[in-house]
Amino acid sequence: MSYTSLQQLVDRVQSSDYGTRTVSVINATESHVLEAIRDAEKDGLVTPILFGDQAVINEQLVKLCMEPTDYIVEHADSPEQAAIMAGQSLASGRADFLVKGNISTGKMLKALFSTEADFRTGGYISHLSIIELPNHPKLFGLTDAAINITPTLEEKKAIIRNAVGTMLAMGFATPKVAVLASTEVVDEKTPSTIDAAALKVAGMAGEFGDCVVEGPISYDLAMDPESAEIKQFDSPIQGDADLLVCPEIVSANILIKALRYAGYSRSAGIVVGGRGPIVLTSRAAATQDKYWPLVLAASATIGKHQQSSR
Structure with missing residues (x-):
């Protein structure tokens, strides 16, 4: 649900x-x-x-x-x-x-x-926020805005695993996971897009359990169905993300604060793992x-x- x-x-x-x-x-x-x-x-x-x-x-x-x-x-x-x-x-x-x-x-x-x-x-510790945004149809998660500064690819896998497991325990059904980057195109000059593509492959292989992973994907395509339709972005997510995975703590922290102070969101966070x-x-x-x-x-x-x- x-x-x-x-x-x-x-x-x-x-x-x-x-x-x-x-x-x-x-x-x-x-x-x-x-x-x-x-x-x-x-x-x-x-x-x-x-x-x-x-x-x-x-x-x-x-x-x-x-x-x-x-x-x-x-x-x-x-x-x-x-x-x-x-x-x-x-x-x-x-x-x-x-x-x-x-x-x-x-x-x-x-x-x-x-x-x-x-x-x-023996697991990896990370932070998960759940956000309620006015005029957005549902709650969504964001990770990691508080604990991990510049996670490696393997650490990002653990962060996603923690977040998905926690959201499933909360009752979210098959979370749609958007691994954020500045673009939906893999670019060798942008390491976050390379990691995002690798995380999508890991998700397809079942490494994160019951979820759907898309990446790289920009924020607008992850959160706005109209933008996804206009750009003809073919994905199971298409503006309907349940979990936003940021590439590092700076972007995650800026995003969650922008949503709060400019978007008037309510959010809550917990440390998991x-x-x-x-x-x-x-x-x-x-x-x-x-x-x-x-x-x-x-x-x-x-x-x-x-x-x-x-």
Whole structure:
């Protein structure tokens, strides 16, 4: 299926037979994170475990009119220790996904990637955004705007594999994957077009699972059926992409910000490829901006639960 709004993902989680998802919050001493957790809990999406300085967390809970005794709070002496403890909760099955609280992304990932945290499974870590764009008929994904700077061809394969697997778990049916470039023609002077063509071949060989891969393809042909028709671009996608794969982090970051500030989109992103998703948002982000990634992660983990129980 396809979705027309982020709210439909909320509905999917709420109607699931698998109940709320347990989320471990890394250094849960920041009010906006706790507010987002409170809202998601109120909507029946998550049950939290809060890691960090217990006294500070309890103080923040009281300020937000949240009763500390209603929550599991596990003390950590440092943000890094909180990350390790949260990773262990995921590895042990206590939690379904993680949320970054009051800790820098670099410190969090370094702690999670340690042997002690047991977060990594040998796979490749990447970032996936899901975007709701006004006047566009459906939600679509974009990768990778946050983690991988200049991925190699093999790393791009892992990024696509992560994104497709996550979108399938969220309920997207056979995602149409557009490997973006400046043109739909392979040009030896433009390495991104060469990689895109190779990724299309890999997709046709079934390397990414249940999806359709097109590349190289320009943004207009991936997202606008009229442009594809005018240019007589013959492809299964033809303006109907479900997932945009950018050649590197600069183009991905520019595109997602252009869609937000010029296109007035709403988006949410999660880190995928480990034992479970990580909700990764700016510490300066507003509460609502931290709510939607919780929805994505909850939806993805419910989907994986459904797949594993078949």
